Amino acid sequence: MESQQIADNAAAVLAFDAVGKAYAAPSGEQRHVLHDVSFAAPAGRRIAIVGRSGSGKSTLLHLAAGIDVPTRGDVRVMGRSLAEMSETARTTLRRDHVGLVFQFFYLMPHLSVHDNVALPALIAGDKPRQFEPRVAQLLDRVGLSDRAHERVQKLSGGEMQRVAICRALLRRPHLLLADEPTGNLDDENGWRVMELMLSLVAEEGGTLIFVTHSREVSGLADEVWRLHSGVLSPHAEAEAPAAPQPS
């Protein structure tokens, strides 16, 4: 059982081993945001994390992306332990294997639609002939080919999030993390964005973990986990989770 789980975890795109995270409050006390979170997300799964505001959802995503490091336990991405890696190595890992989608889109206002999508490739130093077809493909896929050279400020919210999704998927990440991707969109646009993201992830074969507080949206996932006061548990209404074994 023990070895089985480790093997599962090793095969997982993302695994948390007894992860805890605490911040120092201004008063000097430790504020515990996550308690002993363990799970493994196998390749190709679409997982929704639900929970109330302040339950630690974003922290969990930050830890998954290697943006932040746990106070206790270990996070592994593609089987590599982040705890053992330098900040630069974590950054490179994120650059090459993780895509991020944010609630507020976070597009560069001074860049065009095309340039925003291409930004990860620019940062990674990819050659244009490598990424240009991919940018075109993605934009085509989300229906924004004809607006590639417009400034992003002219886009609607839904369009912006589609650009953000293209950006996140540009370098074919194994893991796509989305933090309330529909949180800033109306219902109709939210649905369309979610459907688009889910189908794109499915086409590309990646793993998706997204945070949401919307019951409808979470219903689109393969599994739904619930985060409550820093403790992660499988959601009652979702199918039985395959791997996570809350300890």
Added chain:
Amino acid sequence: MKRAAIALLILAVLNPAAANDWKRAQPDYAWSFPRDHWAHAGYKTEWWYFTGHLQAEDGRRFGYQFTFFRVGVLPAAPHTDSAWTARDLIMGHAAVSDLDRNDHRFSEVIYRAIPLLGGFGAWSQRASEASLPLIAWSRAPAGTPGKWRLAWNGSGFDFDMRDDAQALSFSLSTRPGKPLIFQGPNGFSRKTQSGSGASLYYSFTRLQTSGQLSLDGQTWQVSGESWMDKEFFTSVLSPHQLGWDWFSLQLDDRREVMLFLLRREDGIIDFASGTVVHPDGSTTYLDGSAFTVTSQARWQSPHTEGVYPSRWRLTIPREQLDLEIVVEMADQENRSRLIGTLHYWEGAVRLLQNRLPVGKGYVELTGYGTSSRPAL
């Protein structure tokens, strides 16, 4: 002594080392006239001093003073190639007392004795009487055109001055009413008991005087009688002598009296001497014991706060003289504008004996008030 109180502050610091280079008054000086009316280079100080009483045709009475001083700076001229090269200064003082209007005017000049500004002529044997050179001259005070002049006219002296700022000018001509006399044997006038301080000194005690006098734009033909003193010397005052009272008196009986009293700082008379000139021109020299001068009233200058005697009783028993000397005007104080610390009283007096007028004169009072110690 004398006359003139010249406290040239600027000369108070005359180089003492050079004092030996100056000539000193000697009892056996060989006089020669008219040459000796001119300047005597080599002595440190020399003056030509005229005082007198004048009356205009309309009866207005004036007292006047006219003086040129030669102030030796160097015993010999330095060898500098410049028109400003000088060894002497020329200083002129002139004053008029408008006796009926109680008004005293004082005017002065001081210049380097150089051809540009003033100087002292030299007597020349070859010169004719008519073209004898000036004895002394200077530029008029700043702001006034022309010159001040003193010249020998063959028997007496002509002199003139002008000061537009004081609205004052006069031009007078004199001729002797009595001959020249020496003040002291052979003109050797002691100023100290020991004779260490002395001058060479002669006088014309009665000069018939006539000419013009202008005051505030009004001009008078004037005439009267003057007294002329000529003195030259290198040092007279001893260190503890502060000043002097000097009297020149012309009695109606054609006698004249000259007296001087040198005071110490404590007011005690340190040395006194005098001369009586008799109607025939003969002289009697008086030592300090031969006369008494008693101050009987005082006057304080509102300008300098100097307190001057203003009335005296003079007795010369041997001459049966017992005179009251009364100032014609209280304020006949000369206050220099060019040399801030210099002031002295020089004024017309009248003589009374038994309350009757018996003559006139001039009195000079120096060393009264603050910082007025004469330097000469």
Added chain:
Amino acid sequence: MMRRYFVTAMAAHLRTGGSLYLLTILGVALGVAAVLSIQIINRNAIAAFAGSVKAVSGEAALSVLGYTPSFPEDLYPRVLSTPGVQAAWPLWRAAVALSGRDDGMLDLIGVDFFTPVDIPWQGEPGDPAAALSQPGWVALTPLLAEQMGWRVGDAFTVSRGSRLVRLTVGALVDFHALNPLASPKLAVMDIAQAQSLFGDAGAIHQIDIKLAAGADTAAMRTRLQEHLGPAVRVVTPEQREAQAKGLLSAFQLNLTALSLISLFVGVFLVYSSTQAALVRRREEFGLLRSLGATRRQVFALIITEVGLLGGLGAALGLPLGYGVAQANVRVVSATLSNLYLLEEIARLEMTTWLYALGIVIGVGGAVVGALLPALDMARRDTRALLSAFTLHETVGSLALRLFALGVALPLTAAVWYGLHGRHWQHAGFVLAVVLLFTLPLLTPLLVRELCARIRVRGFGLGYSLKGLGVRLQTTSVAVASLAVAVSMLIGITLMIGSFRQTLSVWIGTSIQADVYIAPASWRGTGSDGGLEPHVMATATSHPAVQAVDRLRRFHGYTGGRRISISGVEMDLAPGRSRFPFLPGALPNPYGAMRERRGVFVGETLARKAGVWVGDTLPIHTPIGVQRFPIAAVYYDYSAGDGAAAMDLRTMTQAFGPGPVSSTALYLRPGTDVAAVVEELQAALPDAPLEIRSNRRLREEVLAIFDQTFAITRLLQFMSLLIAVCGIALMLLVLAREQVSELALCRSLGARGRQLFGVFVGKGLSMGVMGLALGSVGGVLLAGLLIYVINRAYFGWTIQPYVDWGLIAQQAATILGAAVLASLYPALRARQTSAVALSRDDL
């Protein structure tokens, strides 16, 4: 205003946001220092002149001065006899060189101690007998005596012309007691000794006059002028001061203008730092507003805070400005005495006026700089201030409007100049100001358009540049201030370079002889002492000498202008010229000079006085104004009101005989010049002469030129320093403002090093933009300086010349400085963590 809140908040901000405050203070301090240092020097230059005038002639209501260097002493009795004069005293004056000291001059005054001249003796008064009789007796200021280590009784040697004179310290005169700014180099001696020792019998230089109480100064001036005739002029102390001011006005105005540019750039710095500080604190202001603070209160809060910072900046700028002035006073003073023959500045005095000026421009500059950001902040509504800061910030149409203004302004100015301005002396400065205002106006749109057109091909320079377009308000201010500083740097560099090149070419024509001999006391055109006949004889009889030029030079007057007048006698081979003529000279100018009393007029004078070939030049001579036909106009680069040259015989006829001031020797071809110079020095041992080879004289002329512009370079440097601070500040602001953007890049996988690179790239980009814009401005400014301003103020023709090497070097320096300025902000940017992206959203 919320005073207590103000104090608490300010203290807190000082702790946390120190660098922004520091830059505001620094910007103000540097601006204040630049303006103040120049004002200190300018004011003290005039004060030094006025101080010496007051110390020497303090009692005088009028002074008689010559139209030629000296005048006959027999005018003195004429002054004395003029009604209304209360007292008058003559002065003989000369600048004499202290032997064995390169820079030592003595302002020697010969006086008649028996006039009412006020001599401020220190301690015992001088002994007039010694003053008259002890050869060389002189009274010095205690300051100079102390400086030279002399005591009463010590002897030293001075020279005037080729004449050496031994002087003995006889007493001390403390002119400082009469006026604290009096030159310590004033010295007093007897007038007879002075005339005699320096061979100047019959001549005096000044008569000071005290008027009788109640005399009307103006009427007395007229009366004296009539009484004294045409050889002299009668002036009041105010007129003398005004004349000195007039002489210096162009020089001082130029320095003032340059220092104001530094201030201008400093105000930009305040603007951007205030802007930055306020952006950081928008939530604070939003909160204050939501808690009931009025717009007025918010505005007052900001302005007070900035005013306080301005005050701190001024407090820093005052000592800094004084230090800068102190460090440069020697050079400027040397320039003033070299070029304008005025008193050296002995010491600097900080007057209340100067303190007030420092504080006013410090606080005022800061408030002006903060006005727009403060108004903007106060105007915003509470909700906008409180809403989360997003990456979306719309760039308004302001850039376009400013650009339109930036086009209209110079066009209007150009039209104005064409119609009216070119007849007005100060028009050039108006154009320069317009130019410097135009640059910032054009900047926002240009930056925006440039950034918009950049194709981003990687996460490098292109990306850096692209990012600059967003914070247009901040970026364009930094770029604009750099552009202004660069314009000034390039403009002035071009002007000075062109001037220097023009001067070298001019020297080629003017300095042709092999050996030049001038007295040590003849600094520039200073003294009326000359070469004695035996010196001339020795010099010209050297066997290698083939031809000799003689030059007699002094200061004279044409109308009210003080000019340098030269009398020349030239062994001129046919067809050769010593004067570089402007086109339009008479066919045979040298013939006209020799045979028809013709004069050559320097370009400076020709332009200022509006005379040309064919006109006559009226010159004051001892017998009145004489007119001389102008045979040619020559290129002339002297300062002041200009120069004219005539034949030496003409000069002797017009002004009377006088000594030769300097001589030029032409040697036989093939002669070893250095050897001849040495032989001449050996033949004239101890003579107080400067015997220079052609090469050395050229070098010295250029050295004086460089010295003249030393202060200009300093001001350039200060502007650049302020501008570079602006870049650092701007990047710091970006590092703070763009935390989200940086964090996003981090979350997309950008490494710290990459962000560092991006920031250095931003610095470099701004450097490049500032440089590009500034270069355009600089070329235009150089054109204005060369063709308009210099002509109007100095009357010089300067041939444009570009020293590309120097320009490249300066460009590299600017870019280097920009990169340097971006290092610290880049380090901060590098440390940005991806966590910063959405911590607030947790």
